[in-house]
Amino acid sequence: MNIVVCVKQVPDTASERNLKTDDKTLDREAADGLMNELDEYAVEEALQIKEAQGGEVTVLTMGPDKAAETIRKALSMGADKAVHLVDDALHGSDALQTSAALAQALRKIGFDLVILGSESTDARTGVLAAMLAERLGVPQLSLAGKVEIDGGNVRVERQTDYGHDKVEGSLPAVVSVVEKINEPRYPSFKGIMAAKKKPVEKLAVGDIELDAAAVGLGNAPTQVVEFAAAPPRAAGTIVTDEGEGGAQAADFLASKKFV
Amino acid sequence: MIDFRLDPEQEELRATVRRFAEEQVAPVIGELYERKEFPYDLVRRMGEMGLFGLPIPEEHGGMGGDYFALCLALEELGRVDSSVAITLEAGVALGAMPIYRHGDDAQRARWLPGLCSGEILGAFGLTEPGGGSDVPGGMRTTAKLDGDTWVINGTKTFITNSGTDITGLITVTAITGERPDGRPEISTIIVPAGTPGLTVGEPMSKVGWNCSDTHELALDDCRVPAENLLGERGRGYAQFLRALDEGRIAIAAVSVGLAQGCVDECLRYVKERQAFGRAIGEFQALQFKIADMEVRAHTARLAYYHAAAKMLAGEPMKREASIAKLVASDAAMDNARDATQVFGGYGFMNEFPVGRFYRDAKILEIGEGTSEVQRMLIARELGLPA
Numbered sequence: 105m106n107i108v109v110c111v112k113q114v115p116d117t118a119s120e121r122n123l124k125t126d127d128k129t130l131d132r133e134a135a136d137g138l139m140n141e142l143d144e145y146a147v148e149e150a151l152q153i154k155e156a157q158g159g160e161v162t163v164l165t166m167g168p169d170k171a172a173e174t175i176r177k178a179l180s181m182g183a184d185k186a187v188h189l190v191d192d193a194l195h196g197s198d199a200l201q202t203s204a205a206l207a208q209a210l211r212k213i214g215f216d217l218v219i220l221g222s223e224s225t226d227a228r229t230g231v232l233a234a235m236l237a238e239r240l241g242v243p244q245l246s247l248a249g250k251v252e253i254d255g256g257n258v259r260v261e262r263q264t265d266y267g268h269d270k271v272e273g274s275l276p277a278v279v280s281v282v283e284k285i286n287e288p289r290y291p292s293f294k295g296i297m298a299a300k301k302k303p304v305e306k307l308a309v310g311d312i313e314l315d316a317a318a319v320g321l322g323n324a325p326t327q328v329v330e331f332a333a334a335p336p337r338a339a340g341t342i343v344t345d346e347g348e349g350g351a352q353a354a355d356f357l358a359s360k361k362f363v
Numbered sequence: 364m365i366d367f368r369l370d371p372e373q374e375e376l377r378a379t380v381r382r383f384a385e386e387q388v389a390p391v392i393g394e395l396y397e398r399k400e401f402p403y404d405l406v407r408r409m410g411e412m413g414l415f416g417l418p419i420p421e422e423h424g425g426m427g428g429d430y431f432a433l434c435l436a437l438e439e440l441g442r443v444d445s446s447v448a449i450t451l452e453a454g455v456a457l458g459a460m461p462i463y464r465h466g467d468d469a470q471r472a473r474w475l476p477g478l479c480s481g482e483i484l485g486a487f488g489l490t491e492p493g494g495g496s497d498v499p500g501g502m503r504t505t506a507k508l509d510g511d512t513w514v515i516n517g518t519k520t521f522i523t524n525s526g527t528d529i530t531g532l533i534t535v536t537a538i539t540g541e542r543p544d545g546r547p548e549i550s551t552i553i554v555p556a557g558t559p560g561l562t563v564g565e566p567m568s569k570v571g572w573n574c575s576d577t578h579e580l581a582l583d584d585c586r587v588p589a590e591n592l593l594g595e596r597g598r599g600y601a602q603f604l605r606a607l608d609e610g611r612i613a614i615a616a617v618s619v620g621l622a623q624g625c626v627d628e629c630l631r632y633v634k635e636r637q638a639f640g641r642a643i644g645e646f647q648a649l650q651f652k653i654a655d656m657e658v659r660a661h662t663a664r665l666a667y668y669h670a671a672a673k674m675l676a677g678e679p680m681k682r683e684a685s686i687a688k689l690v691a692s693d694a695a696m697d698n699a700r701d702a703t704q705v706f707g708g709y710g711f712m713n714e715f716p717v718g719r720f721y722r723d724a725k726i727l728e729i730g731e732g733t734s735e736v737q738r739m740l741i742a743r744e745l746g747l748p749a
Contacts, residue, residue, distance in 0.1 A: 292413035
């Protein structure tokens with residue numbers, strides 16, 4: 105089983121995150137980078153499948169040099185090797201362009217199964233899995249809370265508002281996961297030391313048969329036109345209990361569709 | 364060669380343990396502490412991460428790291444909780460290391476894989492009710508060879524990790540004879556948990572370290588095979604002197620963690636807490652207090668890094684280890700006192716971590732040699748008369 109996990113380095117949600125005023129892209133230098141949390145679950149699931157069935161886990165990331173930290177994290181957890189798609193031409197690529205670049209890289213690497221988190225904590229488009237599956241012409245099984253490999257098929261429990269759907273598709277396939285699926289391991293020191301020696305292949309746009317004019321901020325089909333800081337949180341509603349506090353609180357929750 | 368920066372792997376280990384401490388230890392430790400429960404689940408997870416085998420080579424089931432890697436892990440755990448940190452410290456420095464260092468092939472093969480994985484814990488029985496740092500003079504426990512069996516009699520006290528459900532062995536020091544110069548001959552013997560004649564007392568009620576396992580042990584005609592002798596007969600004193608020197612660096616790391624944890628908690632609190640219409644962090648009196656706390660944590664960290672560097676280089680480090688232990692335990696106690704003051708009334712409440720830090724800090728000035736013993740050792744290293 106040849107598994108490729110797509111991971112993304114995102115700014116630490118605990119640090120202050122800003123868009124740059126000049127090109128309206130994320131200021132990645134200003135914030136500490138971390139592996140996107142949902143991608144940790146993707147790495148863990150890939151490792152569990154490998155441990156149960158054998159095979160190899162390759163990590164694929166697209167991002168600047170700094171994203172090598174996130175590759176190292178995935179390798180420390182136990183992935184076997186990595187591919188780092190890094191090229192100044194890719195800066196500012198939107199979801200469509202990113203999926204085009206990753207799909208080309210995936211074709212070059214080859215795969216039976218592609219696993220990724222169902223969304224990133226920075227851009228939160230949540231569309232990458234669908235775009236990859238479409239571009240690669242393989243089934244997409246999204247929002248997986250459980251994954252089972254059975255011969256040439258993959259079965260997932262797809263999380264929904266009402267519970268889950270059981271979905272099945274043939275391999276090769278793209279699977280996106282949600283955090284219910286497992287508990288990501290912490291890297292051991294042995295894993296951390298071993299990661300040093302694992303191969304990391306760097307690919308540029310020219311290495312994946314992609315036209316540099318098709319990617320990057322200047323060529324992006326979608327543009328960030330304007331942005332504004334999130335408004336400060338408004339003052340809450342205070343319910344004074346004069347005998348009907350419980351009912352008022354329940355009405356409030358109902359009005360917000362919490363109950 | 365002056366460089367205290369961590370290499371990328373050490374930095375990643377530190378960050379990983381920090382994350383583990385924040386995600387897994389911090390949410391549960393308050394309740395465990397109140398209930399004085401041993402953190403079995405956390406120990407299991409730490410075992411899975413390989414923390415118990417950090418400085419032991421891979422061929423024995425360890426992680427192939429070194430003692431400094433262990434210290435980094437201890438500091439990050441200590442930053443969130445000392446009980447968890449000291450469980451690891453004792454498990455590795457006092458449980459696994461003596462077996463790795465002095466054990467024969469059979470002893471290593473029997474004990475190290477389980478100790479490294481955290482499935483079993485090892486304890487070290489040195490201190491006795493009537494004697495701590497005044498060994499060998501104060502030691503009373505004896506072991507006599509009866510054919511191919513050691514018969515051990517005596518009492519040990521304050522023994523960490525000695526009475527958990529997963530305690531596998533206790534290494535005890537005992538007088539095994541008299542040396543030609545008339546002084547007692549001290550040896551170290553492995554006593555597997557559950558050996559008849561070994562009685563583990565009730566958990567001791569402590570001022571702090573509530574989640575750490577501490578017992579008094581009675582050895583009453585406790586019989587173990589002759590091959591349980593650890594290392595050479597009569598070398599016990601030298602063995603535990605080395606374990607104590609190293610242990611001081613480890614305790615310094617735990618202390619630095621506590622001192623830094625106090626800074627962490629204060630920084631969070633002074634931004635939120637309002638008094639006289641502003642966040643209390645805007646008051647210079649508290650800013651200076653917190654700056655002093657950071658200075659203590661930082662300088663103590665440099666002291667233990669330096670001692671660990673000398674140890675790993677194989678150089679004498681008695682003086683540096685004592686200095687690190689003294690400076691770091693003072694930093695922990697001073698920072699815990701100041702942090703509690705910064706928190707005001709809430710500092711006296713158990714629901715905030717600083718109250719736990721306050722209770723946990725005192726023992727750091729006592730265990731692995733009191734601050735007074737450290738001063739005595741430093742004075743000896745300076746050539747002052749014994």
